[in-house]
Amino acid sequence: MKSIKIGIAGTGVVASGVVNVLKRNQEEITRRAGRGIEVAVVSSRTRSKAEALVGTGVEIVDDIMAVARHPDVDIVVETMGGYEPARTFVLEAIANGKHVVTANKALLAEHGNEIFKAAQDKGVTVAFEAAVAGGIPVIKSLREGLSANRIEWIAGIINGTTNFILTQMREKGWTFDAALKVAQELGYAEADPTFDVEGVDAAHKITLMSALAFGVPINFKAASIEGISKLAATDIAYAEKFGYRIKLLGITKRTPDGIELRVHPTLIPESRLIANVNGVMNAVLVKGDAVGATLYYGAGAGAEPTGSSVIADLIDVTRTITADPEHRVPHLAFQPDALENIPMLPLSAVKTRYYLRLTVQDRTGVLANITRILADHDISVDAMLQTEVDDTTKQTHIVIMTHISLESSVDAAVQQIKALDTVTGDVVKLRVEELG
Ligand SMILES: NC(=O)C1=CN([C@@H]2O[C@H](COP(=O)(O)OP(=O)(O)OC[C@H]3O[C@@H](n4cnc5c(N)ncnc54)[C@H](O)[C@@H]3O)[C@@H](O)[C@H]2O)C=CC1
Ligand SMILES: N[C@@H](CC=O)C(=O)O
Ligand code: NA
Numbered sequence: 001m002k003s004i005k006i007g008i009a010g011t012g013v014v015a016s017g018v019v020n021v022l023k024r025n026q027e028e029i030t031r032r033a034g035r036g037i038e039v040a041v042v043s044s045r046t047r048s049k050a051e052a053l054v055g056t057g058v059e060i061v062d063d064i065m066a067v068a069r070h071p072d073v074d075i076v077v078e079t080m081g082g083y084e085p086a087r088t089f090v091l092e093a094i095a096n097g098k099h100v101v102t103a104n105k106a107l108l109a110e111h112g113n114e115i116f117k118a119a120q121d122k123g124v125t126v127a128f129e130a131a132v133a134g135g136i137p138v139i140k141s142l143r144e145g146l147s148a149n150r151i152e153w154i155a156g157i158i159n160g161t162t163n164f165i166l167t168q169m170r171e172k173g174w175t176f177d178a179a180l181k182v183a184q185e186l187g188y189a190e191a192d193p194t195f196d197v198e199g200v201d202a203a204h205k206i207t208l209m210s211a212l213a214f215g216v217p218i219n220f221k222a223a224s225i226e227g228i229s230k231l232a233a234t235d236i237a238y239a240e241k242f243g244y245r246i247k248l249l250g251i252t253k254r255t256p257d258g259i260e261l262r263v264h265p266t267l268i269p270e271s272r273l274i275a276n277v278n279g280v281m282n283a284v285l286v287k288g289d290a291v292g293a294t295l296y297y298g299a300g301a302g303a304e305p306t307g308s309s310v311i312a313d314l315i316d317v318t319r320t321i322t323a324d325p326e327h328r329v330p331h332l333a334f335q336p337d338a339l340e341n342i343p344m345l346p347l348s349a350v351k352t353r354y355y356l357r358l359t360v361q362d363r364t365g366v367l368a369n370i371t372r373i374l375a376d377h378d379i380s381v382d383a384m385l386q387t388e389v390d391d392t393t394k395q396t397h398i399v400i401m402t403h404i405s406l407e408s409s410v411d412a413a414v415q416q417i418k419a420l421d422t423v424t425g426d427v428v429k430l431r432v433e434e435l436g
Contacts (some may be wrong), residue, residue, distance in 0.1 A: 384395075
């Protein structure tokens with residue numbers, strides 16, 4: 001039978017993983033897909049780089065649109081990244097009747113509704129397993145494996161770069177900058193690494209998973225985002241004293257009032273498996289009403305792990321190419337005419353536990369004032385720790401773990417606490433999730 005022909009736009013880290021694994025596992029891939037999968041054309045801004053990757057038997061073009069329109073190509077693989085020209089390229093490929101496989105979560109989080117609509121209208125597939133949690137088949141799990149369930153929440157370590165940075169800082173004492181530099185050298189980081197560090201990349205991914213889990217349109221603008229750049233080593237150490245690890249989590253949760261969608265550094269009990277996910281590894285916890293909690297673990301970035309997901313999508317698309325478009329697995333797990341408009345909740349409506357760190361002057365009554373303010377805002381304290389007074393500054397740290405409280409109440413209490421003249425500097429507020 002005739003091979004499926006692919007065209008690749010962008011010949012960087014992910015594309016190299018795709019090409020190398022396709023070559024190495026060609027025979028098994030063909031046995032699984034039922035047809036051979038062959039690279040017909042690649043676009044590259046540097047011809048020599050493309051030649052080194054695909055050899056001489058493959059057509060190389062400078063213009064990405066030549067890939068989108070290539071008459072021989074059945075599936076295009078978009079591994080350029082960024083919003084433009086990726087968006088125009090993908091829409092052009094769809095308009096030309098090509099199926100698309102992309103690793104680009106930024107593109108889909110911002111323009112996914114438009115892209116999936118165009119694909120639906122044209123009867124082609126846009127597959128994106130590589131876009132979320134790299135090599136972990138979590139999109140397939142959400143869309144197919146868990147499709148019997150009413151999903152309650154998802155919480156995941158879904159950015160390899162930041163998990164790598166946090167791990168190297170904690171275990172090896174590396175500086176933030178040194179750890180980021182190595183993550184970039186290993187091909188984990190985004191072209192603009194502030195997307196990793198500031199939580200934007202994780203927000204792109206949790207936004208996509210939120211849509212798949214709850215059957216709602218993709219709504220990146222509703223995400224509350226906080227990265228790890230302001231996280232202090234002091235708070236990582238105090239969290240450990242309470243038996244918690246701090247991880248950058250993407251969280252989406254169905255509540256009676258609407259959907260929470262947030263990314264922030266989070267305290268997790270150290271006994272949880274997910275608290276022990278280190279380095280570039282990612283892990284996604286999904287809670288379904290029927291199945292309970294399930295955990296998906298694996299490499300969240302890197303050439304071959306990400307290539308593994310791109311190729312899984314290529315095999316899936318190859319299998320469905322002969323199937324009736326009306327009966328394919330829907331892009332966002334729910335049928336396009338069955339998406340709901342459940343409200344997306346602001347961060348102020350979130351209810352969870354909080355970690356607060358205050359720097360205070362060692363004077364009588366300081367603790368009483370703080371606990372009174374917390375009580376006035378309906379915030380009850382679960383545990384508290386006070387460090388020894390620093391002889392020079394006469395200051396001490398008070399660390400408070402609260403019971404479940406409302407974010408807006410915690411913010412109001414923090415404002416009042418900050419105004420006390422015994423409280424100096426900022427109050428650090430981190431969220432705690434038991435994930436049980
Ligand atoms: N590196 C990783 O571990 C992972 C990356 N991804 C995603 O995969 C995509 C690609 O990432 P990488 O391979 O790491 O990036 P990369 O920077 O290594 O490769 C990008 C390639 O696209 C080309 N390119 C970029 N802009 C272009 C343009 N305007 N016109 C033509 N060519 C252009 C570049 O020359 C380069 O060959 C991104 O969307 C990224 O978020 C997803 C999962 C993991
Ligand atoms: N920059 C991303 C790459 C994979 O999506 C990450 O570090 O996780
Ligand atoms: Na994946």
